[in-house]
Amino acid sequence: MGNQRSLVRTLGLGYVIIFVVANIIGSGVYKKIAPMAAELHSSVWILMAWIVGGIITLFGALSNAEVAGLLADTGGDFVYFKKIYNRFFAFLYGWSLFTVIQTATISSLAYVFAQSLNSIVPIPEIFPSLQHFSIGGVFFPFQDFGVKLTAILLILLLTGLNISGLKSGAGTSKAILILVGAGLLVIVVFGLAHVKATPANFMDVRELTNGAVTLSSFYTAMLAAFWAYQGWVSVGFIGGEVKDPKKNIPRGIVIGVFIIIAIYLLVNVTYLSLLPIPQLEQVYNAGNQIAAVEAVRSFWGAGGVLFISLLILVTTLGCTNASILTGARPYYAMARERLFFPGIAKLNSANVPSNSLLWQGIWASVLVLSGTFDQLTDMIIFAVFIFYGATSLGVIILRYKMPDAHRPYKVWGYPVVPIIFILFCIGLFINTVVTRPREAAIGMTLILTGIPVFLYLQRKYGKEEGEIN
Numbered sequence: 384m385g386n387q388r389s390l391v392r393t394l395g396l397g398y399v400i401i402f403v404v405a406n407i408i409g410s411g412v413y414k415k416i417a418p419m420a421a422e423l424h425s426s427v428w429i430l431m432a433w434i435v436g437g438i439i440t441l442f443g444a445l446s447n448a449e450v451a452g453l454l455a456d457t458g459g460d461f462v463y464f465k466k467i468y469n470r471f472f473a474f475l476y477g478w479s480l481f482t483v484i485q486t487a488t489i490s491s492l493a494y495v496f497a498q499s500l501n502s503i504v505p506i507p508e509i510f511p512s513l514q515h516f517s518i519g520g521v522f523f524p525f526q527d528f529g530v531k532l533t534a535i536l537l538i539l540l541l542t543g544l545n546i547s548g549l550k551s552g553a554g555t556s557k558a559i560l561i562l563v564g565a566g567l568l569v570i571v572v573f574g575l576a577h578v579k580a581t582p583a584n585f586m587d588v589r590e591l592t593n594g595a596v597t598l599s600s601f602y603t604a605m606l607a608a609f610w611a612y613q614g615w616v617s618v619g620f621i622g623g624e625v626k627d628p629k630k631n632i633p634r635g636i637v638i639g640v641f642i643i644i645a646i647y648l649l650v651n652v653t654y655l656s657l658l659p660i661p662q663l664e665q666v667y668n669a670g671n672q673i674a675a676v677e678a679v680r681s682f683w684g685a686g687g688v689l690f691i692s693l694l695i696l697v698t699t700l701g702c703t704n705a706s707i708l709t710g711a712r713p714y715y716a717m718a719r720e721r722l723f724f725p726g727i728a729k730l731n732s733a734n735v736p737s738n739s740l741l742w743q744g745i746w747a748s749v750l751v752l753s754g755t756f757d758q759l760t761d762m763i764i765f766a767v768f769i770f771y772g773a774t775s776l777g778v779i780i781l782r783y784k785m786p787d788a789h790r791p792y793k794v795w796g797y798p799v800v801p802i803i804f805i806l807f808c809i810g811l812f813i814n815t816v817v818t819r820p821r822e823a824a825i826g827m828t829l830i831l832t833g834i835p836v837f838l839y840l841q842r843k844y845g846k847e848e849g850e851i852n
Contacts, residue, residue: 403639409702411611413675420663436608437644448633478833542744559701772808
């Protein structure tokens with residue numbers, strides 16, 4: 384390809400854990416308890432959804448860690464799918480990352496950042512006369528355009544930062560993560576110690592047998608939980624920049640997910656001790672409120688609102704930055720395999736895939752204009768769990784295809800853990816099609832647009848690369 388530059392392995396286990404945690408902790412820890420309350424109407428069932436979501440996430444992470452340990456390289460699951468399945472399926476995953484999974488994640492996080500900034504410093508409305516302009520009655524690009532434009536500027540600013548070099552991006556994630564951890568700890572300690580905290584709000588186990596929660600509503604509530612847990616897999620994208628990746632990536636994933644589960648349970652117990660279910664349902668129905676803000680308002684008043692708004696600002700800034708940093712690597716890996724447009728494979732003088740970062744930033748900016756936060760996140764979870772399930776199935780396939788290969792890490796509880804996760808992914812897919820048909824349809828459409836692109840790339844570069852595996 385005439386490109387002599389290569390990625391440099393500079394990141395140790397500590398940075399891997401930072402990337403895992405920084406890619407996960409975003410807006411979900413502040414916002415998603417409200418839609419869960421509206422779906423389940425029970426504090427005990429909400430905590431159950433967080434616990435089950437955490438366990439299922441851990442099962443997926445453990446399965447992914449075995450594959451990562453065996454095949455770790457820049458590109459993450461794109462590289463794994465090429466080895467497990469074939470070039471077409473690997474391309475379809477990478478295309479899905481670009482069209483919906485990773486870019487919509489960046490869009491969603493940047494949007495919440497802009498909303499939080501708006502609650503501190505009101506952002507002026509831009510083009511108010513176009514508020515009701517729509518594309519097919521589905522997309523309203525100029526609705527809240529001032530907030531959306533702020534989100535787009537953030538995406539482009541952080542994209543520019545990461546184009547300047549990996550270490551500056553990684554250092555930013557580390558600094559922000561320390562601030563976020565300290566802020567969440569303050570909320571938990573002061574929230575649970577406050578006189579308004581009522582443990583009875585989340586300790587009535589009779590709610591488990593009240594019959595009001597169905598399997599479908601529990602699955603739907605877990606769409607919200609999984610958004611909060613989403614992002615752990617992104618560390619595999621930077622496999623080519625991690626020291627001893629076959630050991631450090633599996634360890635980093637497992638340690639990072641355990642840390643997240645503990646944080647989420649503590650924070651959500653705090654919310655539930657401060658806000659009864661009816662109030663959380665009101666927060667959800669209001670549309671423009673955030674559960675974490677109302678919880679802190681209940682014991683700190685206006686000063687607390689400023690504190691939590693700033694914390695959300697910093698958190699979403701960190702998660703947006705981490706998502707931009709890691710997200711561009713699979714497209715770089717794809718382009719090197721001639722499974723994406725060749726210019727994406729170029730590295731700049733800082734050994735960073737600058738073209739990949741730039742195009743990712745442009746498409747993420749377009750997606751900001753396309754929908755609401757909850758629409759984007761449900762669409763992401765629907766799409767990503769198709770491929771999460773495929774990775775876990777890959778554990779079983781590789782045990783047969785490569786039985787003697789050295790595995791630095793083997794998934795605990797094999798084959799039960801991967802099988803449980805695969806079955807859960809199938810259930811989530813079916814339930815989302817039934818309960819969120821719009822998000823499922825858009826997600827599938829964006830994934831399937833990859834088929835003509837793949838056929839075009841095969842015609843253009845197929846002779847050089849040979850036939851599909």
